[in-house]
Amino acid sequence: MSSKGTKRTGSIAAAKSPDVVVVGSVAIDVLHTPTVEGKVVLGGSAFHFANAASRFASVDIVGAVGDDYPFEQAEFLRKRGVDFQGVEVKPGTTFLWEGRYHEGFRTRETIRTELGVFEHFSPKLPEHFRAPEILFLAAIEPRLQLDVLKQVKRPKLVAIDTFQLWIDIARQDFMQVLKQVDLLFVDEFEARWLTDETALVPAAKKLLTFGPKWVIVKKGEHGSFLVGPDGIFMAQTYPLDEVVDPTGAGDSYAGALLGYLAACNSISNTNMRRGMEWASVIGSFYVQGFGPDGLKDRPRAELIARHRALQTMTRVP
Amino acid sequence: MSSKGTKRTGSIAAAKSPDVVVVGSVAIDVLHTPTVEGKVVLGGSAFHFANAASRFASVDIVGAVGDDYPFEQAEFLRKRGVDFQGVEVKPGTTFLWEGRYHEGFRTRETIRTELGVFEHFSPKLPEHFRAPEILFLAAIEPRLQLDVLKQVKRPKLVAIDTFQLWIDIARQDFMQVLKQVDLLFVDEFEARWLTDETALVPAAKKLLTFGPKWVIVKKGEHGSFLVGPDGIFMAQTYPLDEVVDPTGAGDSYAGALLGYLAACNSISNTNMRRGMEWASVIGSFYVQGFGPDGLKDRPRAELIARHRALQTMTRVP
Numbered sequence: 001m002s003s004k005g006t007k008r009t010g011s012i013a014a015a016k017s018p019d020v021v022v023v024g025s026v027a028i029d030v031l032h033t034p035t036v037e038g039k040v041v042l043g044g045s046a047f048h049f050a051n052a053a054s055r056f057a058s059v060d061i062v063g064a065v066g067d068d069y070p071f072e073q074a075e076f077l078r079k080r081g082v083d084f085q086g087v088e089v090k091p092g093t094t095f096l097w098e099g100r101y102h103e104g105f106r107t108r109e110t111i112r113t114e115l116g117v118f119e120h121f122s123p124k125l126p127e128h129f130r131a132p133e134i135l136f137l138a139a140i141e142p143r144l145q146l147d148v149l150k151q152v153k154r155p156k157l158v159a160i161d162t163f164q165l166w167i168d169i170a171r172q173d174f175m176q177v178l179k180q181v182d183l184l185f186v187d188e189f190e191a192r193w194l195t196d197e198t199a200l201v202p203a204a205k206k207l208l209t210f211g212p213k214w215v216i217v218k219k220g221e222h223g224s225f226l227v228g229p230d231g232i233f234m235a236q237t238y239p240l241d242e243v244v245d246p247t248g249a250g251d252s253y254a255g256a257l258l259g260y261l262a263a264c265n266s267i268s269n270t271n272m273r274r275g276m277e278w279a280s281v282i283g284s285f286y287v288q289g290f291g292p293d294g295l296k297d298r299p300r301a302e303l304i305a306r307h308r309a310l311q312t313m314t315r316v317p
Numbered sequence: 318m319s320s321k322g323t324k325r326t327g328s329i330a331a332a333k334s335p336d337v338v339v340v341g342s343v344a345i346d347v348l349h350t351p352t353v354e355g356k357v358v359l360g361g362s363a364f365h366f367a368n369a370a371s372r373f374a375s376v377d378i379v380g381a382v383g384d385d386y387p388f389e390q391a392e393f394l395r396k397r398g399v400d401f402q403g404v405e406v407k408p409g410t411t412f413l414w415e416g417r418y419h420e421g422f423r424t425r426e427t428i429r430t431e432l433g434v435f436e437h438f439s440p441k442l443p444e445h446f447r448a449p450e451i452l453f454l455a456a457i458e459p460r461l462q463l464d465v466l467k468q469v470k471r472p473k474l475v476a477i478d479t480f481q482l483w484i485d486i487a488r489q490d491f492m493q494v495l496k497q498v499d500l501l502f503v504d505e506f507e508a509r510w511l512t513d514e515t516a517l518v519p520a521a522k523k524l525l526t527f528g529p530k531w532v533i534v535k536k537g538e539h540g541s542f543l544v545g546p547d548g549i550f551m552a553q554t555y556p557l558d559e560v561v562d563p564t565g566a567g568d569s570y571a572g573a574l575l576g577y578l579a580a581c582n583s584i585s586n587t588n589m590r591r592g593m594e595w596a597s598v599i600g601s602f603y604v605q606g607f608g609p610d611g612l613k614d615r616p617r618a619e620l621i622a623r624h625r626a627l628q629t630m631t632r633v634p
Contacts, residue, residue, distance in 0.1 A: 199559065201556045222536070222539040222540070236540075239551070241516050270634045273634070
């Protein structure tokens with residue numbers, strides 16, 4: 001992470017442009033899994049992303065919460081340097097998602113979605129957020145993603161995540177966003193559904209024709225792969241004996257990769273591959289706890305040890 | 318592959334002990350896929366195994382066919398040095414399997430199984446087959462696998478494949494076989510089903526406690542992994558845009574790995590990993606044609622080029 005000299009107005013910390021800005025949801029989740037009923041945790045894609053990315057680089061969040069948001073529980077992120085000045089606090093309630101994961105975590109159902117103040121979320125980037133190295137647009141309405149793109153000085157890398165609902169509702173806007181981004185994250189279902197292809201590699205290659213330079217297809221326990229100007233790279237998922245809560249796994253994957261890239265000098269093919277390896281490691285910690293807890297207090301030495309273990313499991317001498 | 322001086326009675330070729338002996342089915346398959354109806358091809362697990370293994374080492378087949386077997390169609394294997402002297406020709410019909418693959422090749426149904434002379438198959442190894450470097454027992458009745466083990470001088474490596482039906486019918490015999498083998502191949506369903514574990518790594522580790530030194534779990538398009546004394550190794554499947562016929566993919570995978578190992582000086586962790594990489598390459602060619610055709614006339618240069626491509630897709634500098 002590079003330290004820059006620009007002044008940050010209203011900030012006590014040493015002023016500088018952020019490495020990574022993430023725009024997305026900051027929420028409260030109520031989880032039902034095979035082991036708990038109605039567990040309340042911090043959630044939201046921008047929150048999970050920031051939790052992972054801040055292990056590698058400085059991160060600023062843009063979002064909106066209600067006046068009920070328990071900021072004290074997010075204090076651990078502030079301590080790790082995450083800037084919450086872009087999180088607008090509005091009168092009302094914080095976005096709440098309640099869901100149930102079934103045995104084996106292959107399927108989940110939404111019990112309740114209460115948008116609260118997030119319903120009228122209109123991202124406004126603080127002045128000192130407008131020149132990030134990397135911008136991540138989490139799965140929000142494509143119209144809002146376009147809006148954010150107008151507010152920033154072109155970053156080195158713009159990445160987006162998506163969500164079937166938004167594409168259904170606003171496909172034209174989504175295609176417009178795709179033309180302006182460098183890296184698209186999709187899961188295997190979205191990849192097939194966006195392209196009408198059955199096989200994943202042709203699907204990913206077709207997505208490249210929509211605009212992005214790189215596409216990463218996430219296949220959960222079956223790994224992930226990248227397509228881009230340097231061909232295909234296939235990454236393994238770190239194997240776990242047990243999953244506690246998969247919420248946030250995809251966001252933490254994106255966060256780790258983009259945080260890693262922000263910490264590198266250049267966005268090269270080699271760095272993308274190394275970053276995906278780290279993303280797999282961080283994602284595996286993520287699913288070992290509820291909400292952010294799988295990664296939250298994990299010592300750096302444990303992250304490094306698992307990274308080595310993954311390398312040992314995948315290298316062919 | 319090492320050349321040995323032992324005389325091979327009744328063989329025109331230079332006499333020597335084989336690198337690999339495979340015991341299993343030699344069959345006729347009638348295939349129904351999304352692109353063909355009732356296509357008749359050569360099949361059987363020992364046949365597919367030999368097709369792959371003979372790209373790396375000398376292979377001898379032990380099996381039984383009826384007097385209707387079209388040996389002239391298997392001539393390409395003989396030319397590549399595969400010894401058919403262990404294939405007994407009996408009055409009657411060859412084992413016939415007719416099956417249908419559904420769209421996407423995720424499921425298949427058996428339309429017809431006519432065992433023919435294979436019903437009373439009792440493997441008898443010719444004298445010059447009895448000291449192989451590597452022995453592969455394809456998915457036949459465990460009682461027959463035990464019988465073969467009594468006929469050979471302990472090879473460097475004994476590997477077996479299995480099949481849910483045989484485990485259902487003869488679980489005790491199967492457990493007996495497991496105690497005498499070095500390497501077990503299973504698919505993900507068999508791994509779960511044999512161990513009552515949901516996650517695949519714990520399942521594979523439990524299988525190790527049944528006897529084998531190594532277990533390889535095959536996950537189709539999602540790759541394969543090895544557990545053994547040197548921990549876990551995860552291999553990728555070479556990605557294809559299209560599958561023509563998956564019959565024989567698993568047998569060709571085992572054949573390529575064991576053929577590769579036979580061609581190496583030692584059965585080390587490094588050679589296992591390299592062999593699994595080659596197995597992925599050979600398996601990917603296999604599913605690109607009907608029956609043996611995906612690999613049959615494939616020039617060596619193409620195999621090498623795809624191996625390099627797979628390495629490029631999986632290496633992290």
